Amino acid sequence: MAGITAEQALFVNGMYMDAVKRESAATKNVLAAVPAGKCDYKPDECSKTAMELARHIAAAECRLLAIPIQGEFNTSGPSPLPESVKTPTEIAAWYEQSTADTLAKLSKLTPEQLTKIVNFRGLFEMPAVMYLQFALHHSIHHRGQLSAYLRAMGGKVPAIYGESFDSAAAKKAAGG
Numbered sequence: 049m050a051g052i053t054a055e056q057a058l059f060v061n062g063m064y065m066d067a068v069k070r071e072s073a074a075t076k077n078v079l080a081a082v083p084a085g086k087c088d089y090k091p092d093e094c095s096k097t098a099m100e101l102a103r104h105i106a107a108a109e110c111r112l113l114a115i116p117i118q119g120e121f122n123t124s125g126p127s128p129l130p131e132s133v134k135t136p137t138e139i140a141a142w143y144e145q146s147t148a149d150t151l152a153k154l155s156k157l158t159p160e161q162l163t164k165i166v167n168f169r170g171l172f173e174m175p176a177v178m179y180l181q182f183a184l185h186h187s188i189h190h191r192g193q194l195s196a197y198l199r200a201m202g203g204k205v206p207a208i209y210g211e212s213f214d215s216a217a218a219k220k221a222a223g224g
Contacts, residue, residue: 054159057177061116061162064180065154068113071184072147075105075191077206080140082194086201087136098197102136103129105190106143112183113150116157116176121168154180 052060079102087099096104107129114128115121133142162177174182191208198205204214211219 051165052163052175052177054163057159057162057175060177061154061157061180064177064184065151067184068147068180069151071188072144074206074208075187076140076144078191078195078198078208079105079143080137081198081203081206082136083201083203084135084137086203089197089201091197091200098194098201101190101194101197102139103127105187105194106139106146109143109183109187110146110150112179112186113147113154115166115179116162117150117153119161119164119176120166
């Protein structure tokens, strides 16, 4: 991908930060909706368990959103999601705080940081700010996978884009 101007980078940063903020609320709700006693569920032998998928969503988004901040894609060291975070509720809370902290840092980046070309595992290179789009698409993809697990685990699917069947039923039951 060709480079972008400083003005374009600032625009893209603002646009994708807003999108990450909106989408992260739905992602947090899906993470929190995983039934704690069913974390080992997986629909197929080659699939991740619900807990593996929840941890992947939270940790990968953290790493991908950090690319413009760090100026590189860094997978060295342990997962950014601490091993002490064990339950779906804890993952959702950690994810919410991590995303808020990261968005605050992203809002302070300079055009030079945002336009820096970053290599992704030797597969492709693009301006650092474009990794916000990559992070967003990655999380939405895996959030869709995890939301498809929920009913099979006996859980409820939260509203993602408008009401879900379960959120509408809960609203109706509450008299709304």
